[in-house]
Amino acid sequence: MHDIRHHLSDALLLGHAAGALSEAFDLVVATHVSVCDDCRAKLGAYDALGGALLEDMPETAPASGSLAATLDRLPAEPPAAPAADADATFPEPLRRAVGGDLSSVRWRRIGGGVAQAVLTRDKDGASVRLLRIPAGVAVPDHGHNGAELTLVLRGAFHDEVDSFGRGDVEIADPALSHQPVAARGEDCICLAATDAPLRFNAFLPRLAQGLFGI
Amino acid sequence: MTGHDADVTTGDRDWAIEIRAVRDRRDQAAFARLFDHFAPRVKGFLIRGGASPSEAEDVMQEVMATLWRKSHMFDASRASLSTWIFTIARNRRIDMIRRTRRPEPEDLPWGPNPEPPQAEALALAQETDQLGRAIAELPDAQRQLIERAYFGELSHSEIAFETGLPLGTIKSRIRLALERLRRQMV
Numbered sequence: 557m558h559d560i561r562h563h564l565s566d567a568l569l570l571g572h573a574a575g576a577l578s579e580a581f582d583l584v585v586a587t588h589v590s591v592c593d594d595c596r597a598k599l600g601a602y603d604a605l606g607g608a609l610l611e612d613m614p615e616t617a618p619a620s621g622s623l624a625a626t627l628d629r630l631p632a633e634p635p636a637a638p639a640a641d642a643d644a645t646f647p648e649p650l651r652r653a654v655g656g657d658l659s660s661v662r663w664r665r666i667g668g669g670v671a672q673a674v675l676t677r678d679k680d681g682a683s684v685r686l687l688r689i690p691a692g693v694a695v696p697d698h699g700h701n702g703a704e705l706t707l708v709l710r711g712a713f714h715d716e717v718d719s720f721g722r723g724d725v726e727i728a729d730p731a732l733s734h735q736p737v738a739a740r741g742e743d744c745i746c747l748a749a750t751d752a753p754l755r756f757n758a759f760l761p762r763l764a765q766g767l768f769g770i
Numbered sequence: 771m772t773g774h775d776a777d778v779t780t781g782d783r784d785w786a787i788e789i790r791a792v793r794d795r796r797d798q799a800a801f802a803r804l805f806d807h808f809a810p811r812v813k814g815f816l817i818r819g820g821a822s823p824s825e826a827e828d829v830m831q832e833v834m835a836t837l838w839r840k841s842h843m844f845d846a847s848r849a850s851l852s853t854w855i856f857t858i859a860r861n862r863r864i865d866m867i868r869r870t871r872r873p874e875p876e877d878l879p880w881g882p883n884p885e886p887p888q889a890e891a892l893a894l895a896q897e898t899d900q901l902g903r904a905i906a907e908l909p910d911a912q913r914q915l916i917e918r919a920y921f922g923e924l925s926h927s928e929i930a931f932e933t934g935l936p937l938g939t940i941k942s943r944i945r946l947a948l949e950r951l952r953r954q955m956v
Contacts, residue, residue: 607853608902615810648876
């Protein structure tokens with residue numbers, strides 16, 4: 557694995573630990589943490605904060621017979637944990653969201669050779685999609701009404717801010733307008749989540765926005 | 771650390787003994803002790819997060835049943851038991867709201883030696899206890915902000931504050947545990 561240079565922010569890790577993120581952002585966080593032990597350790601510290609709060613929680617008495625009812629729910633044997641798949645391209649949370657690995661993705665072309673697969677979209681406008689950008693190709697210049705998280709799964713891209721390789725996350729705030737360009741040599745595959753629709757800056761891409769489905 | 775039920779860390783029980791008894795011997799008495807301590811807290815957490823008493827009772831029973839079913843997944847060098855139960859309860863709360871399973875990081879496969887060093891596990895449990903005391907010493911406004919975030923009362927965009935808590939030692943300890951696990955996986 558390429559050395560990860562761009563990590564999740566403390567606000568995102570705390571938000572994931574606290575359960576305050578959208579499903580779209582949770583998926584990007586869980587996928588990055590699957591490949592980044594620095595962020596996994598930080599998330600563990602924020603989880604520990606939740607554990608300390610639980611320990612201090614005012615108690616609410618269980619219903620009568622609660623323990624017996626819980627024991628009734630137990631199966632005789634614990635189900636086996638799902639096997640980790642060392643050959644997979646996608647970490648497990650992403651395989652679960654896709655319903656398989658990279659070969660199972662149902663890509664839809666959205667122009668310029670770029671393809672996408674929308675994974676989830678919730679009623680508040682948050683969505684998460686896979687993007688496949690051919691080597692050397694640019695995604696249309698765009699800004700965000702909300703934040704955008706982009707995690708590189710394969711290949712690399714660069715934009716006005718920096719360059720991003722496998723495992724890196726770009727956290728773009730609403731003020732950033734950028735045009736990611738895939739590095740030469742290999743198609744770039746990213747997992748991108750937004751918590752509000754994107755804004756395209758040129759007229760033609762604005763037409764393409766309908767095709768993006770966002 | 772042998773098998774004494776009265777073993778203590780820093781005033782709290784060492785729950786790792788009970789969870790090992792559940793894992794290794796399916797010990798219902800040990801499970802009952804875990805239930806007595808954690809079930810009322812989990813139910814309180816769920817009610818604070820907006821669940822009705824009957825929903826909270828149902829989800830709490832499911833959380834405690836998960837504790838039994840997944841006892842083999844608990845790694846005391848990466849989380850205290852209260853932390854692990856918190857993550858199960860949090861995930862159940864979100865699953866209930868979303869009606870889908872929340873994305874969670876891939877768990878690391880076990881190496882040839884699944885039993886983590888006791889000293890590491892104990893130190894982590896003690897640090898989680900100390901964290902609880904540090905929370906209690908925070909200024910009220912700061913502590914309430916953290917509680918509101920963890921009890922589901924803040925949106926993502928409202929979570930942009932420093933906790934003001936010494937989380938670095940816990941992070942470093944978990945980082946070391948992960949490195950040990952990665953070495954075993956090679």
